[in-house]
Amino acid sequence: MKVTGKTAVYGIFGYPVKHSLSPLMQNAAFRELGIDAVYVPFEVPPESLKEAVDGVRALGIKGLNVTVPHKERIVEFLDYLSDDAEILSAVNTVKNENGRLTGYNTDAEGFLRSLLEEGVDLEGKRALMFGAGGAARAVGYALLKGGVKFLNIVNRNFPRAKAVGELLGKRGNVLVYPLKESTVDILLKDIDLIVNTTSVGMKPEDPVLFDYSKIPEGITVIDIIYNPPETPLLKSARKKGCKTVNGLGMLVHQGAVAFEIWTGEKAPVETMRAVLKRELYGGNP
Numbered sequence: 001m002k003v004t005g006k007t008a009v010y011g012i013f014g015y016p017v018k019h020s021l022s023p024l025m026q027n028a029a030f031r032e033l034g035i036d037a038v039y040v041p042f043e044v045p046p047e048s049l050k051e052a053v054d055g056v057r058a059l060g061i062k063g064l065n066v067t068v069p070h071k072e073r074i075v076e077f078l079d080y081l082s083d084d085a086e087i088l089s090a091v092n093t094v095k096n097e098n099g100r101l102t103g104y105n106t107d108a109e110g111f112l113r114s115l116l117e118e119g120v121d122l123e124g125k126r127a128l129m130f131g132a133g134g135a136a137r138a139v140g141y142a143l144l145k146g147g148v149k150f151l152n153i154v155n156r157n158f159p160r161a162k163a164v165g166e167l168l169g170k171r172g173n174v175l176v177y178p179l180k181e182s183t184v185d186i187l188l189k190d191i192d193l194i195v196n197t198t199s200v201g202m203k204p205e206d207p208v209l210f211d212y213s214k215i216p217e218g219i220t221v222i223d224i225i226y227n228p229p230e231t232p233l234l235k236s237a238r239k240k241g242c243k244t245v246n247g248l249g250m251l252v253h254q255g256a257v258a259f260e261i262w263t264g265e266k267a268p269v270e271t272m273r274a275v276l277k278r279e280l281y282g283g284n285p
């Protein structure tokens, strides 16, 4: 890669940021399209966020991704917000136009594009979503946008579920429940779609969210976890003849939407996916 005086700079703000896969994915995309740009990680401590955003303006950094723990707090330092960022009160992408910074949220759109690519139609579906964190907000919002008939949200911490329910309840039929076996048993009888947005399933020692032998046969089960590529939830679902989707597509597409916002060019999605697969799974699944 040749970096010259004309090379544009993009980056990601996170804390920590060491494990981010975005630099790999975005640099591959710039390279593929022959765009003279580099994308670098910036480890920004929470107390330095305002100065870091001022630095984006001062240094002419063209665009950013934003990750944990800055997605919500960065909002107050930006000039404009897209509709999705405003609704979710969270930003994962920033575009700098001559010092005017606009915040976007590409998580919901990325999730929807990944389902489109997998042939999952949300229209009229009955959905059960686990989790009530930042990811759940974006995914729940996307499910409603995609036309689900209703969205049941289950979370271990019930007050958090209620807060997400309040936000999303303005956009469709949303009901919230605590994570309890007897409750999940009943909910499982009346659904077409299960979505996991919790971190449960990332580590081998993780508990299960519910008894996976009770997954209804032939429904669609989505896990936004991408590593491992097949969580215990997805494995059980596959054995039940369910259509399964993991989180790699969402990761790729949230990045692709960001790339398109910055460059105005169609993102090289397959190149982006290929570098991630190689990095995460050694090119296996």
Ligand code: ATR
Pocket (backbone or CB within 6 Å): 130, 131, 132, 133, 134, 135, 136, 155, 156, 157, 158, 160, 179, 197, 198, 199, 200, 207
């Ligand atoms: P993110 O921004 O990725 O959504 P988060 O805000 O930390 O991350 O949310 C993590 C989600 O995983 C939450 O819904 C959390 O449940 P609580 O709100 O009850 O903490 C869920 N989660 C994590 N570990 C869990 C576990 N062992 N059992 C059930 N849910 C769990």
